[in-house]
Amino acid sequence: MGYLKWEMFFWVFFIGLVLIFKAPPCGGLTDPRDVMAMNNLYIALGYPPLRGWLLVGGDPCGENWQGVECVFSNITSINLSNENLGGELGDSLQFLGSVIHLDFSNNHIGGIIPSALPPTVRNFSLSGNQFTGSIPITLSTLSQLLYLSFENNRLVGPIPDVFQQLTSLTNLDMSTNSLDGQLPPSMGNMLALSALHLQNNRLGGILDVLQDLPLQDLDVENNLFSGPIPPKLLTVPNFRKEGNPFNTTIIPSPLEAPTPSPAAQAPTSEELPWKHVNGPSSTITTRTIQSKKFLTAKAIIWIAVAGFLIVIALLLCITLSRCIKAKRRDKLAGEHYFESYKGSSEKPKPGESSLQQSSRMEAEAAKETVVRPPQERGRVDTGRMGLPPKLQPQDERFMNLKRNVQSSRDLRDNEIDMTDTDDDILLPPPPPPFSVENSGVIPGVPTTVTTVERPLQSQHLNSVRVFTVASLQQYTTSFSQENFLGSGILGSVYKAELPDGKLLAVKKLDNNTAIKQRNDEEFLELVSNISKLQHPNIVELVGYCAEHGQQLLVYEYCRNGSLHDALHIYDEIHKKLSWNRRIQIALGAARALEYMHxxxxxxxxxxxxKSVNLLLDEKLETLVSDCGLSPLLSSFTLSQMSGGHNSYGYSALEFESGSYTCQSDVYGFGVVLLELLTGRKSYDRSRPRGEQYLVRWAVPKLHDIDALSRMVDPSLNGAFSMKSLSRFADIISSCIQREPEFRPPISEIVQELLQMI
Structure with a gap:
């Protein structure tokens, strides 16, 4: 009986000790250092809506914070993949003393990769984010790494030489970044590496450092690797190498000397007595090597001297050639000048060179052509193609003046060709453009032709046509309603048909505050800047009109209207917008922005x-309109746009504060991609309140594959791959980030879309 009492006492005492030692401390179960690290991580990520996470304090292990796993009081795993996280990682991860698994993949986390990381980590994934900068050299301290992935970020620079201690690493993925340079030598130390993905970078050099690794999966596609592929790598079961300038010829290593034949190794009978008498031949060999080195040094000196003499001779030839060209140029210019203007009342001014004389005469001839009254410039033809009376400046005097101007221009072009290496000649500005459209009869307006006194000073305007108000009235049937194409912030657009049947689009700028404050000179400067925008995906400026207080822009005509109309109005065109065609439209729109930015x-x-300004031609190729018109958006117009534009759902958050950059264009591009994906308008008042703003409705669904597949335009009938759909959603998500710095440059978006083609 006493024995049983003692045994019971022992067990009660033992259980009490266990309860005492297992009881959590008064501050919580989790190690305070881990709590501090998690609070700092929560701040760096921008306070994401994660279950249980707190700004200060808390108990991650005891309260089961989302994505956090623990062993006793230490955090051992953080898995926050596909949680739509933003912000940065910060520097708090280094204080997690027991973590072995970190997964932040497929989010929108930016900034640089932290340089201080926990040395206990074994699995580390940052793939599918927006990290920038270079790969930190402190990776060398993570000796326990088994899996490492930086795939699909924006990392730049070379891969650092940090793999000496990473002998346990089995999987390494650095694909789809902008890494460059050669592979570091320490990569040869990863003797456990079985999978290596480096595709879609700008890495170069050779692959020899990888040849002794136990690789089973190697992907180096779309890089700049060169040289012969090591034969051992050709035995890798899954080896992908396309998109590299490899030299498939196997070149023997220069370090391998040919093996001498046995006959060459055996000494001859003549050598043996000589060696027996004279001893080893090391002295003779040393002298031979020294003589070779001496000859090599002398050869280098002679080559340097010869090269110096050749350079001097070339300089003398160039100097002599320039002198001869200069004399010939002056002679030709003088002869051409007096021959072209023989009989003219103008005489050369004293001290004026021949080139200056020809330029002066050209300018005066063009000036005379522009400012002369219509009675002296041409004859009136009242019956040409049934049009109203129009001045035809094609009389003999005009043609003579035009020939003189052209001959003078040819002379100047020849002189430019002969002296393209000379920097001491300043050429005069180009002559003012002249157009036969500078005539017309307008009811209620005097018949004297009004022209712009100061012409456009741009070489791009040689192909830009000058229209009159009368001619545009004729081509648009007095801007009738039947030719009305649409209206926007800056004015209305009308279809114009020329006598030859060619169709154009005339943008009639409204007389709002922005236009009234812009005089003709400023308008012509604007036209000059627009004419410089030459790209296959930008609507071409055909001409302009600045007459009688009117300012109009004439563009090429796109028969299929705008993308907005194709998606939301015209069912016939909507049916033609297959998934691949929508990707092509997005790519064309992105390329136009890439050119502009x-x-x-x-x-x-x-x-x-916005989609209204994306036009479609006969082949449904994208043409962006209204490019270069941002100076016309006055503060008054911008105040309207900050409300009205926002109501249409295209404006980025920073637009309301008056800040607008290239990244703001990227936001608008992202909204256009959402329209292409869903077939919905950016703002649709007819829908339920929670679905009226397209961006607000779509953002929560972009990373849920089931919800994403349900939000696709029903007219596509599921004719797309889920992989392509997911990648398209990732592009959209990156474009419509709230903060401008988190949106990618448009050049990266172009590359992403190209991979989807």
């Missing part, structure tokens, strides 16, 4: 990017 200097911002 990246090629044009300074960059051109559209400011009014």
């Amino acid at each position: 990246g090629v044009c200097q300074p960059p051109v911002v559209h400011r009014n990017y």
